[in-house]
Amino acid sequence: xxxxxxxxxxxxxxxxxxxxxxxxxxxxxxxxxxxxxxxxxxxxxxxxxxxxxxxxxxxxxxxxxxxxxxxxxxxxxxxxxxxxxxxxxxxxxxxxxxxxxxxxxxxxxxxxxxxxxxxxxxxxxxxxxxxxxxxxxxxxxxxxxxxxxxxxxxxxxxxxxxxxxxxxxxxxxxxxxxxxxxxxxxxxxxxxxxxxxxxxxxxxxxxxxxxxxxxxxxxxxxxxxxxxxxxxxxxxxxxxxxxxxxxxxxxxxxxxxxxxxxxxxxxxxxxxxxxxxxxxxxxxxxxxxxxxxxxxxxxxxxxxxxxxxxxxxxxxxxxxxxxxxxxxxxxxxxxxxxxxxxxxxxxxxxxxxxxxxxxxxxxxxxxxxxxxxxxxxxxxxxxxxxxxxxxxxxxxxxxxxxxxxxxxxxxxxxxxxxxxxx
Ligand code: HAM
Numbered sequence: 444x445x446x447x448x449x450x451x452x453x454x455x456x457x458x459x460x461x462x463x464x465x466x467x468x469x470x471x472x473x474x475x476x477x478x479x480x481x482x483x484x485x486x487x488x489x490x491x492x493x494x495x496x497x498x499x500x501x502x503x504x505x506x507x508x509x510x511x512x513x514x515x516x517x518x519x520x521x522x523x524x525x526x527x528x529x530x531x532x533x534x535x536x537x538x539x540x541x542x543x544x545x546x547x548x549x550x551x552x553x554x555x556x557x558x559x560x561x562x563x564x565x566x567x568x569x570x571x572x573x574x575x576x577x578x579x580x581x582x583x584x585x586x587x588x589x590x591x592x593x594x595x596x597x598x599x600x601x602x603x604x605x606x607x608x609x610x611x612x613x614x615x616x617x618x619x620x621x622x623x624x625x626x627x628x629x630x631x632x633x634x635x636x637x638x639x640x641x642x643x644x645x646x647x648x649x650x651x652x653x654x655x656x657x658x659x660x661x662x663x664x665x666x667x668x669x670x671x672x673x674x675x676x677x678x679x680x681x682x683x684x685x686x687x688x689x690x691x692x693x694x695x696x697x698x699x700x701x702x703x704x705x706x707x708x709x710x711x712x713x714x715x716x717x718x719x720x721x722x723x724x725x726x727x728x729x730x731x732x733x734x735x736x737x738x739x740x741x742x743x744x745x746x747x748x749x750x751x752x753x754x755x756x757x758x759x760x761x762x763x764x765x766x767x768x769x770x771x772x773x774x775x776x777x778x779x780x781x782x783x784x785x786x787x788x789x790x791x792x793x794x795x796x797x798x799x800x801x802x803x804x805x806x807x808x809x810x811x812x813x814x815x816x817x818x819x820x821x822x823x824x825x826x827x828x829x830x831x832x833x834x835x836x837x838x839x840x841x842x843x844x845x846x847x848x849x850x851x852x853x854x855x856x857x858x859x860x861x862x863x864x865x
Contacts, residue, residue, distance in 0.1 A: 450570065450571075451564060451570065452562070452564035452568075452569045452570030452571065453569065453570055453571040454569060454571070454755075456470055456471070458471055460770070460801070460819040460820065461818045461819050461820065463765070463767065463820070466758070468765070469758045469761070469765075470573070470754060470755065470758050472763070472765035473602065473754055473757055473758045473761055473763070474555060474573075474575070474754060475765070476601055476602060476763060476765075477555065477575045477598065477752070477754075478555070480594070480597055480598060480601055481553040481575075481577070483597075484551070484590070484594055484597075485551065486551045486552060486553040486577060487550070487551065487552055487553070488552070488553055488554065489536060489539065489552045489553070489554050489578075490554060490556070491529075491532070491535035491536060491538075491539050491554070492529075492535070493528055493529055493556070493557065493559075494526050494527070494528060494529070495526065495527060495529055495534070495535055495538065496524070496525070496526060496527075497515070497517050497525040497526060497527040498525075499527075499534050499535070499538055499740070500515060500527055500529075500530060500534055502739060502740060503533070503534035503537070503706075503707075503708050503736055503739065503740060504530065504531065504534060504706045504707060504708065505649070505706065505707025505708070507644070507645070507648040507649050507652075507707070508652075508705055508706055508707055509705060510530045510531070510560060510705060510706065511530075513561070514530060514560040514561045514562055515527045515528075515530060515560075515561070516528040516530075516559045516561060528558075528559035529558055529559065530558055530559060530560045531558055531574065531576075531706070531751060532554050532556070532558065532574055532576040532578075532751060533576065533578060533706075533708070533733065533736070533749055533751070534708075534736075534740070536552060536554065536576075536578045536749075537578075537580075537736050537737050537740050537742065537745075537747070538740055540580065540737070540742065540745075541737060541740055541741055541742035541743075546580075546737055546742040546743045546745050547743055547745075548580075548581060549580065549581035549582065550578070550579070550580040550581060551577075551579050551580075552577065552578045552579075552580070553575065553576065553577045553578075554574075554575070554576050554578075555573065555574070555575040555576075555754070556573065556574070557571050557572070557573050557574075558571070558572060558573070558574050559571050560572075565723065565724065566721075566722050566723070566724065566759075567721050567722065567724040567727075567753070567755060567756045567759055568724045569755060572753055572754070572755050573753075573754035573755065574751045574752065574753060574754065575751065575752045575754055576749060576750065576751035576752070577591065577594065577730075577749055577750055577751075578747060578748075578749035579591060579747065579748050579749060580737075580745055580746075580747045581745060581746060581747075582746060582748070583746050584682065584711055584712070584732060584734075584746070584748075585682060587748045588682060588686060588712055588732070588748060589686065589689065591730070591748055591749075591750060592609070592686050592689075592690055592694070592696075592714075593690070594750075595609060595694070595714075595716060595728065595750065596690050596693040596694040598728075598752070598757075599693075599694060599716070600693065601763065602757060602761040602762075602763045603761060603762040603763045604718060604727075604757075604760055604761060604762075605718065605720055605760060605762060606695070606718065606719065606720075607694070607695065607716055607717070607718050607760075608695050608696075608697055608716065608717050608718070609694055609695065609696045609697070609714055609715075609716045610696075610697050610698075610699040610702050610714060610715050610716075610717065611683055611686060611687070611696060611697070611698055611699070611702070611712060611713070611714045612671070612683070612698065612699055612700055612701070612702035612703070612712075612713050612714070613671075613675055613679035613680070613682060613683055613711060613712055613713070614651075614671070614703075614709055614710060614711060614713060614731075615671065615674060615675045615676060615679050615711075616676060616679075616711075617710075619671075619674045619675055619676055619679070620651075620710075622674050623651075623669070623671050623674040624650050624651060626669045626674070627650045627651070627653070627654075627668060627669060628646060628650045630667075630668050630669055631646055631650065631653065631664070631668070632646070634664055637660065637661075637664065638653070638661060639658055639661070642656055642658070642661055649707065651703050652703060652705070653665070654668075654701045654702075654703045655703050655704075655705065665701070670700045670701075671700050672700045679711070682712065683698050683712075684698075686712075702714070702715060704729060704731060708733040708735070708736045708739075709731040709732065709733055710731075710732050710733055710734045710735055711731065711732035711734065711748075712731050712732045712748065713730075713731035713732075714729065714730060714731060714750070715728065715729040716728035716729070718760045720759070720760045721756055721759060721760055724756065726753075726756075727752060727753050727756035727757045727759075727760060728750060728751070728752045728753070728757070729750065729751065730748070730749050730750025730751060731748065731749075731750075732746075732747070732748040733747050733748070733749070734746045734747060767820065768797060768798055768799050769797070769798045769799070769822050769823075769864050769865065770798065770799040770800075770801060770819065770820060770821045770822055771791075771798060771799065771800045771801070771821060771822065771823045771824070771825055771861075772801050772803060772812070772813075772815070772816030772819065772821035772823070772824045772825070772842075773788045773791075773800050773801060773802040773803065773824075773825050773827075774803050774809065774812045774813070774816070774824055774825065774826045774827070775802070775803070775827050775828075776809050776812075776826065776827070776828040776829075777827065777828050777829045777832060778829065779829060780829060780832045783832050784827045784832060785802065787827065787837070787854060788800055788802045790858070791825075791857070791858065791861050794858060794861050794862050795861050795862055795864060797864070797865060798861065798864050801816075801819065801821065803815060803816070809826065812824075813840075813842075816842060817842055821842055822841070822842060822843050823839060823840065823841055823842060824838075824839075824840045824842055825837050825838070825839055825840075825857065826838040826840065826849075831851075835853060835854050836851050836852060836853055836854065837851075837852055837854060837857050838850070838851055838852075839851075839852050839857060839860065
């Protein structure tokens with residue numbers, strides 16, 4: 444029969460006990476570290492469905508954005524209704540808060556899960572990827588910004604990111620944004636024919652996005668373009684300066700007045716964390732303030748700010764070494780009374796949840812089971828054969844110390860030993 448392979452840009456992640464450098468192992472330990480940090484910041488978890496009404500993303504991320512225009516996985520369900528796999532988490536969080544009538548309250552939320560974008564796969568860019576996101580809802584500008592940047596600094600530190608840079612910018616208030624868009628359009632209009640098709644479209648619908656152009660010719664044109672810094676109210680510049688100053692010991696924060704984001708809902712502070720270790724796809728985290736989104740999705744006026752991290756990208760640049768739990772390889776060499784040995788393993792597991800007990804299920808020889816225990820980085824082997832079962836004992840062998848003697852312990856002594864393991 445012909446084999447069926449996974450779709451392009453979609454990864455299988457299979458963890459392994461033997462190779463701690465395995466990408467899947469690192470991904471899962473990145474996720475675990477993030478969960479601990481989110482708890483430390485007293486955030487609450489939210490889970491929303493992977494599928495949403497397509498209009499949700501059109502009205503939030505924006506129907507001129509690449510994400511909605513080109514990258515959505517969209518199809519008709521059996522009722523001919525257009526649904527899409529979520530390309531990001533913010534829109535769903537706000538949809539959910541509005542739907543549950545929770546949009547009059549304060550929230551500090553986090554989520555973690557797969558997102559889908561039909562992009563050209565390359566290093567750090569997938570069609571199904573995982574994001575961990577944080578959304579802080581109900582807090583006006585000037586408070587939540589500091590908590591969010593503090594969280595980003597903590598993630599960089601905990602996951603040992605090599606030379607991270609946090610770029611920040613501010614899109615100003617409504618008036619400033621409008622005036623700047625007009626000035627940018629006036630500047631670019633005479634050069635419209637030099638712009639590529641994509642940027643000509645952006646010039647009509649969302650000129651700010653041209654600042655994000657990857658086209659070298661357009662980058663040259665933009666050198667002389669008006670800067671948003673000339674249009675920002677002093678409160679915006681003040682916020683950028685204070686954020687940079689407050690966290691200067693922990694984080695390399697750079698104010699970048701050309702920074703814009705690929706999603707339409709941003710209104711105030713915007714930011715992206717980059718690392719040169721990533722190559723072309725250098726942003727491993729992005730976010731900003733989006734005070735109008737809740738109202739645009741039919742809810743109340745709810746100030747909001749958030750960010751999302753690409754788990755695969757963060758893992759690629761993390762130098763964090765996950766501390767493995769102590770692991771015991773449980774080896775049964777008994778022809779007759781095997782179930783009794785399984786019951787001993789069962790009782791031992793219940794004694795200490797901080798350690799792992801791997802009962803080797805194969806009928807291989809003792810020698811090959813010990814080899815497997817070593818390969819899987821077990822610290823100890825517990826060996827039980829017919830003789831041990833008769834005398835209510837077990838053999839305990841340390842696998843980490845070279846030439847260590849093995850000892851025979853009564854099962855009660857073994858229980859005490861396991862209870863005290865860390
Ligand atoms: P975003 O910048 O589109 O923002 O995505 C956040 C992060 O997801 C990126 O920095 C990147 O690490 C990762 N990412 C995006 N696309 C891919 C891909 N194709 N493959 C691998 N990783 C990828 C958002 O999604 C906003 N919802 C962030 C936000 C939350 N803003 C406010 N709240």
